[in-house]
Amino acid sequence: MNGILPFWVMLLDTALGLLMWALLGRFVLSVFLAENTRFFLMRGLVWITDPALRLCRVLTPSILIARLHPVFVAWLVFMIRFYLLPLLAGYEVAGFFALPLETLAGKLTSQLVALI
16 A cells, blocks of 8 residues: 555544553553542543443453453454454554554654654
């Protein structure tokens, strides 16, 4: 591919990437907070990630404790982004930071640092 990905790939990767990072954020916050806390960020992450956790409940191993379910689902989403999506769309991923969402985040970060 010439480096420009189709719109549907960018849209799907961005949605999956945001879900993956939200799941990881939920796990990190759950280390310090209960899931039913009144803290707005945790409530938002629970609201965003609960549908994905319910959808993947069948795939989640029963030996896994409930607090680690978001990490497992984030791993599943990462596998989809890293292996399945490039296979379907016909592009290569050379590493984690070669994923479209993380590439964009890296470019924006370097531009912001250059402004400082």
